[in-house]
Amino acid sequence: MKTRSADSISGVTIPYWSVGDVTVHRVDEVPLPPPTGSWLLPDATPEVVGQQDWLRPDFADADGILNLSSHSFAFTIGGLRVLVDTGIGNGKTRANPAWHGLRTDYLQRLTAAGYPPESIDLVILTHLHTDHVGWNTREVNGEWVPTFTRARYLTSRAERDFWAAYDMDEPRRQMFRDSIDPIEDAGLLDLLDIPADGLDIAPGLRLIPTPGHTPGHLAVQVSSGGTTALITGDCIHHPVQLPHPEISSCVDIDPAQSEATRRAVLASLSGTEVLVLGSHFPPPTAGRVTGRADLYELTPVPAHHQVSA
DSSP states (O other), X not given: OXXXXXXXXXXXXXXXXXXXXXEEEEEEEEEEOTXXXXXXXXXOOHHHHHTOGGGTTTTBOTTSOBOEEEEEEEEEETTEEEEEOOOXXXXXXXXXXXXXXXXXXXXXXXXXXXXXXXXXXXXXXXXXXXXXXXXXXXXXXXXXXXXXXTOEEXXXXXXXXXXXXXXXXXXXXXXXXIIIXXXXXXXXXXXXXXXXTOEEEETTEXXXXXXSSSTTOEEEEEEETTEEEEEXXXXXXXXXXXXXXXXXXXXXXXXXHHHHHHHHHHXXXXXXXXXXXXXXXXXXXXXEEESOTTOOEEEEOOOEEEEOO
């Protein structure tokens, strides 16, 4: 039974995929502006993108410019209502102009999908970057307070420990002040030790270490009824990295490890029925990995659509 709230918006289309008995909803925040791709993945030039016809028109435009988006995934599994990553957030001071002072209807979309903020049990943070933690908090009477007040927020201990020792610049310190510190101060953040082969946190819900983009980066595996999906986080930013796993992000902490992780993940997915859900992949967002090393492609799996009442 979907939970509704007075803050929901009617007539909104929510994309979703079925993974066995689990329905995984994509909750959109905002499309990322065209310059994002060339900044984030500078080696994904229009010439490189143009060599892969299958990327157009969904994952890149006719000029070879990458399409990317900011969104979360919400689902219920083992009786737990789960949100994976929380986007950029509203009204936050950010160095990136595209992320600064946003005013989106993200929370209304989340509610329209059947997941009002007060209903969330677990928030999984794949890593602690600005565009994955922003809706951890919202502003109330000039203070940043936890958005998901009854949830446990989960991330890896390796991730939090890395940033605790990192010499942050002011924009990153600001992000911690408004999006991480308030959930820690409220006692809502749980740090998990993740073995190399992953950690089950609920039946059918497993955290997979995928380091490189950040040292404690996680992917999220969802399994039900003999089917499996993998939510990538930022171990794969964009489908162009399937045929070019050597293309790393400009903000990867360890580009060599990021590439090694990406190659291992792609090899494990290729030729399987695992549904890949990209945390920044624009619509159609999901697909299956086909091909062989350095020639992988993403075969899209279109979403179903739920229209909120």
